[in-house]
Amino acid sequence: MTSASSAIAAPNDLEAYWMPFTANRSFKKNPRMVARAEGMFYYTPDNKPVMDGTAGLWCCNAGHAREPIIQAIQAQARDLDYAPSFQYGHPKVFAAAARIAALAPGDLDHVFFAGSGSEAGDSALKIALAYWNISGKAAKTRLIGRERGYHGVGFGGISVGGMSNNRKFFGSLLTGVDHLAHTYDREKQAFSKGEPEYGAHFADDLERIVALHDASTIAAVIVEPMAGSTGALPPPKGYLKRLREICDKHNILLIFDEVITGFGRLGFAFAAERYGVIPDMITFAKGVTSGTVPMGGVIVRKHIYDAFMGGPDNVIELFHGYTYSGHPLAAAACLASLDIYRDEGLFERARAMEGAWADAVMSLKGEPNVVDIRTLGIVGAVDLAPRADGVGKRAFEAMDRLFREEGLMVRTAADTIAFSPPLIITESQVDELIEKLRRVIRAVA
Ligand code: PLP
The missing domain is CATH 3.40.640.10 (Type I PLP-dependent aspartate aminotransferase-like (Major domain))
Known part of the structure; x- marks a missing residue:
């Protein structure tokens, strides 16, 4: 187990690191920093949980801090x-x-x-x-x-x-x-x-x-x-x-x-x-x-x-x-x-969950600006209509608000919000994830 409750100090100087595929100046003004992770959650430096809606970058399929690994x-x-x-x-x-x-x-x-x-x-x-x-x-x-x-x-x-x-x-x-x-x-x-x-x-x-x-x-x-x-x-x-x-x-x-x-x-x-x-x-x-x-x-x-x-x-x-x-x-x-x-039969688990996952993700149909939803395996994607002031701005605001206000990490591409949580996600966590998304999709309408 990791040091479960201890906060980890955030660095003071963010300048030297040139971040990949990131709006560096915007990030450094208002960072989205995570300092540790366990199971389905990241934790910010001040120990706020952030649900991992993306398995990191589509990679942490077994969840975080798994003891055997x-x-x-x-x-x-x-x-x-x-x-x-x-x-x-x-x-x-x-x-x-x-x-x-x-x-x-x-x-x-x-x-x-x-x-x-x-x-x-x-x-x-x-x-x-x-x-x-x-x-x-x-x-x-x-x-x-x-x-x-x-x-x-x-x-x-x-x-x-x-x-x-x-x-x-x-x-x-x-x-x-x-x-x-x-x-x-x-x-x-x-x-x-x-x-x-x-x-x-x-x-x-x-x-x-x-x-x-x-x-x-x-x-x-x-x-x-x-x-x-x-x-x-x-x-x-x-x-x-x-x-x-x-x-x-x-x-x-x-x-x-x-x-x-x-x-x-x-x-x-x-x-x-x-x-x-x-x-x-x-x-x-x-x-x-x-x-x-x-x-x-x-x-x-x-x-x-x-x-x-x-x-x-x-x-x-x-x-x-x-x-x-x-x-x-x-x-x-x-x-x-x-x-x-x-x-843990995680591949079979994902297969068994796929139907319920797809239903949960599809329940976002009808929310403001949702123009398409796609699902496959344990992947979901919601396309939002772009704002008049520029492609990608609505989804970016949603991503940022999800992190800060709802404690959820997602990925965006233009105005698509994509999510692909670790395969250990429970049914109640799926519901939680979807409700967080729903609130923020409404908030960025
Ligand atoms: N191929 C696909 C389909 C990917 O999604 C990615 C990364 O997201 C890559 C290749 C590149 O992998 P990496 O970032 O490890 O170089």
Whole structure:
């Protein structure tokens, strides 16, 4: 247990830290600071509880300060603080790879480790390119992402990503890519619970792209099964299956970015299992350690790993990797997190709760300015109508008021409020979360 009631002093000088994806000047004038966490709650420096409506950044699926994870990290720091990831190994990273591979469906059976979701995305794209190169199809270099997609912030990730703010400042390296149309049509899909009925045909946009560039130039398609960062867009029914079929038809690799959807968020270890669609690679991060120690990676199908294993035994097969690939503390945290997920049945719990969760979130329909609500697994998203004075201002005010007045942490993207609490949330906490949202949605009307 953490020091449950002790307040932790807030720092006086906030200037030196350049905060990521944050309005720095606004934050530093009026910080939203958390100093510790336990279970479903963060605590501010003066010890005010803030319900974690977002599992941190979609990562703390087992909740906070879980004793087995703390102990595993502590013991690992004592036993083996670091081991080189190139040409040396340590036992826990092999165990972690085996456990992750066992959770993945089909023959997704080899795991390449990275340090984050962004590194995982870039690793998958590089593996796709190298795969075609060594398979004698070196012209297959084009990478296809999707509008409104997010695959982290590396150059690979922002190239295939489809969020204009993440692309427009960063110039000329973003070439050799194209983008599928996104799958959201509010007129046809508004207030769908789970996967919308309408929109499988959006997958056919890949045929347009193949006709334009020719399949002989296309290496891979990367999509999030549920687009998370642009406001939680569940895949239309049948969409992912159709995408798989078109990739198969044209010999194009399919990559699922499961950085958010992996490890229980949609009620399964991976969305690939939920949808019965086996991609060629899955990227993961976040929930793999329940957010405790940075870790990401790529799970690849057997034929991809095997394709690299043809040369002499003593030659490095893939010239790629990170100092912190499979870091011992991350591997230990991963094993302890997977134990909790298994022992507490958290993926099954999420699946069992999904219906009640969706009903609770949908009860916000009819509140002022609510123009759409989406749910999937233990994810909810509420779109608010933008204010006349600017896109995003209403949701930002709601996020800020939820933190200060209601003690609830949420995420916003433009005027969408998204929430994805730890999978340990109780039914009464779901009600509490929704009532906090309801009050603030009314307050920002
Ligand atoms: N891919 C997806 C789908 C994500 O949601 C994120 C982060 O939110 C990333 C990749 C990037 O992960 P990271 O921030 O760990 O680099």
